[in-house]
Structures are given as C-alpha cells and as structure tokens.
Amino acid sequence: MNGYSDSHSEQAVRPSGAPSGGTEVGEEGLAQQAWTLLFSLLHTHMRNFPALAAEFELSPVQAHVLRQLGEGALAMSTLANYLSCDASNVTGLVDRLEARGLVERRSSEQDRRVKMLVLTEAGAELRGRLMARMFEPPPFVTEMPEEDQVALRDIMRRALKTQ
C-alpha cells in the first residue's frame, strides 16, 4: 500500500538538539542518511526477534540475558545495567530463568549482598543453540554482493574498536 511512497517528512527533519558528536553541519547530513537507512533495515529485521526467541520458548529479554551470561558470571546489578532497567525487574526475570533450570544464583563470598548469576549446564547448552540461530545472517546480508559484505564487516570492525 505505501512502500515509502511519500517519505518526505523523514528527510526534511531538522534534529533539534545540538550535534552531540561535535561533527560539522556538512557531515551531519551524511551521517544521518547512513543512519536512517541502517535504522530502517534493522528496525524491519528486529521485528523477527521475538519469534526467533520463541523458537526456544524464550522471551526476547530472556534471550538477551542468556547472551550476556555466556561471557561469564554476572552480579544481578551488573545485569540490570546491561539491560538498562531497574534492579527490581531483574529479580523476577532471574526467578523465571532459575525456575526453568537455566541459570543459578550463587552468593558471592567477598560480598554477601551480591548474588552472582551463572548458566547451568542446560542453560549453556540452550545458549549455544540460541547463539547459532541469532547469528544466522538475514537475507538482506546474504544477498549482498561479496564486496559489500567485506566493506560492511570492515566498517563495523572499525566502529566497534573506536566505540
């Protein structure tokens, strides 16, 4: 019905805030063009994420938690930071994961206030399958010309390094 037929409003917008990156005005148009395109593609793709997590009977947030937890043990408050959410939210989140035998609370010896989260055996196994599924590249990447894939990979590597 509307294949972005009249998308004028997006291009014409003027960011009201100051350019936080400190870039010049001339560069900002370019960065915004790149970002807008990237954002559109990604936003479209991210709609699939809940369904992807559901393949493993996980909610999107639970999938995100398993992802983070694979890197090693985390305190609950650290996890709350990663998720950018309130600590009280993490309590119930971990309750449900623990009830399913995917993670374990272990009281820290150094500081008996904090509880460290670790994956159980089953949790690590599920995480492995989830990661493999998550990192399957979507069509809009696999169908790129190979030189675009190379360029994209290199650009993202540089961006990750300076971030």
Add this chain to the structure above:
Amino acid sequence: MNGYSDSHSEQAVRPSGAPSGGTEVGEEGLAQQAWTLLFSLLHTHMRNFPALAAEFELSPVQAHVLRQLGEGALAMSTLANYLSCDASNVTGLVDRLEARGLVERRSSEQDRRVKMLVLTEAGAELRGRLMARMFEPPPFVTEMPEEDQVALRDIMRRALKTQ
C-alpha cells in the same frame, strides 16, 4: 564453573540450519561475520530506544505505531500485521493512544467492520518531533571516518533496493 568462561564462543558457532540464502559455504562465513558485528552494534544501540521513546512519554511500541501511522490511515488489522502481533493487542494499544488524543478511530464507509486509524493534529505534531529525534545518528555513526559513512550509506541503499 561452567564452560564458556571466555568469550569468542560466538565465532565458533555453526548455524544448524541450511544456508537459506542459497549462498556458498565460503561466502557464508563472510556474511556471518558482517552480520554478527552489525548485530552486536545494533543490539547495543537498541537498548536506548525505550529511553528515547520515554522522552516523549511514549512506550517503545507506541512510538513504533506513531511511526507507521504517519504514512497514512491504517486499519487496525493492518497495524497488527505491521507489529507482528495479535489483533486484540492493538485494541488496548489504540485505546491508550486515543485517550491521549494522538490518534482517532474512524469507521470505514466501505466496510463497517473495519476501523481506520488516523493521526490527530497533536499526534502528527508529536510524530514529527519523534522522527527527528529517532533519526539523529548515534555516536558510532557520527564518529566514523567520512568515507565509511559514504560506503555504509551506499551499501544500505543497495540492500534496501534488492530487499
């Protein structure tokens, strides 16, 4: 205490499914590398989206609805499709937006079952500010070298076209 103590586990994973894109095995490693990096950056960035929507006292989903509605009137069921969610979910969603005077239900003349959604004056105004804010490029884009921004923009344009 569990394996996976060190990172890098992502690179080693083997997608269990067949390469749906029909690409060669040799290319798949490349596509996956590009996608994994892109996914990591984007996933990190998307954590800010709830906070961004909250600047306008919107939930993330409400922001998404306003975005879609700017393209023109939509039936409730069409909106449910865009959101990849159940129709019953849209009812409450629109209830809250309508209660805030941002959208309006208009019964269709052709088919009295369907209700078309349109932005109110206030809704269109809020949407304009929201869009401007959403398309402000994040630091990882603004701080790229200019040639990377150009390359990224061109790659994304091509990807959008063939999608």
Add this chain to the structure above:
DNA sequence: ATAAACAATTGACACCATCAACCTTTGAGA
C-alpha cells in the same frame, strides 16, 4: 558504634502480548 551507601527483594501498578470466546458485518451458496 552509628550512619550512610549498596544489593537484592517485595508489593503496587501500568503496559505489552497471547489465547479463547464473543459480536457485528460481510459475502456466498443452497
């Protein structure tokens, strides 16, 4: 020793999401 700061939990409340059941309207077919 007392007070301040911190980690996690609890309870109250709102939103998001699904499913099943329902009502109205529409569109075909007997």
Add this chain to the structure above:
DNA sequence: TCTCAAAGGTTGATGGTGTCAATTGTTTAT
C-alpha cells in the same frame, strides 16, 4: 431469501516486562 462461514474488532483471563517506593541485610566510612 435465508443461512452460514469467514473476517474485523473487542473483551476477559493470564503471564512477562517495566517502573517506583519501601524493606531487609550487608558493607564501609565516619
């Protein structure tokens, strides 16, 4: 025409996600 299946939307029940305020238990600083 009359009936009936299908579609659009709503309602009610249930559960996950998220916030805030208040609480408990444990450090840490004064």
